[in-house]
Amino acid sequence: MTADTDDADTADRTYALHVRYEGDDDPAKCTARKLAKFDLADLHRSDRETPYGVVLNPHAERALSPADADTANVVALDCSWESAGEAMFSLPGDHRALPYLVAANPVNFGRPMQLTTVEAVAAALCIFGEDDHAERILSKFTWGHTFLELNEEPLRRYAACADSTEVVEIQQEYLDRGE
Numbered sequence: 001m002t003a004d005t006d007d008a009d010t011a012d013r014t015y016a017l018h019v020r021y022e023g024d025d026d027p028a029k030c031t032a033r034k035l036a037k038f039d040l041a042d043l044h045r046s047d048r049e050t051p052y053g054v055v056l057n058p059h060a061e062r063a064l065s066p067a068d069a070d071t072a073n074v075v076a077l078d079c080s081w082e083s084a085g086e087a088m089f090s091l092p093g094d095h096r097a098l099p100y101l102v103a104a105n106p107v108n109f110g111r112p113m114q115l116t117t118v119e120a121v122a123a124a125l126c127i128f129g130e131d132d133h134a135e136r137i138l139s140k141f142t143w144g145h146t147f148l149e150l151n152e153e154p155l156r157r158y159a160a161c162a163d164s165t166e167v168v169e170i171q172q173e174y175l176d177r178g179e
């Protein structure tokens, strides 16, 4: 009985996607704006308006892992990479860096870590076991599925980890291969 209830809880888990939108990047190429246009994410113009949740922050000390899955909100900060210094991430929330993954977007194709907002949010959803939701948001971009193909193995392995320590151990394997 208890097991059935737990299964149902897991199957029903959904995440609201929120973006603190700075608006200093090319609006025509902005992936967060496109998600909002399709009602797949909510944009917020101030930190105060942005709901509390897991904040995707490349400067964070702790790596995102399935241990963070117990949240209602996944939050990204959409700004240009030029302005994405540590001080910009002043949002309240549980800040987490994504582990090693490579970008598939045309601007940073093949480069590790510098993901677009949609790639970062999709990666978080995959690590939380929400692959369908990740596919749904990436499907709005011609290169979206390529992100999942390029990162299929690391995403699967990160999603099977218990915590950020395990995620960092796996990440190290990919970093060592790249040296």
Ligand SMILES: C[S@@+](CC[C@H](N)C(=O)[O-])C[C@H]1O[C@@H](n2cnc3c(N)ncnc32)[C@H](O)[C@@H]1O
Pocket (backbone or CB within 6 Å): 025, 029, 030, 031, 032, 056, 057, 058, 059, 075, 076, 077, 078, 079, 080, 081, 084, 096, 097, 098, 099, 113, 114, 115, 116, 117, 118, 120
């Ligand atoms: C700097 S913005 C650039 C957005 C770009 N203008 C676009 O249209 O998608 C990308 C955001 O995605 C998230 N992100 C990207 N790479 C990340 C990483 N390695 N770790 C954590 N978050 C990351 C962060 O919230 C970051 O601010």
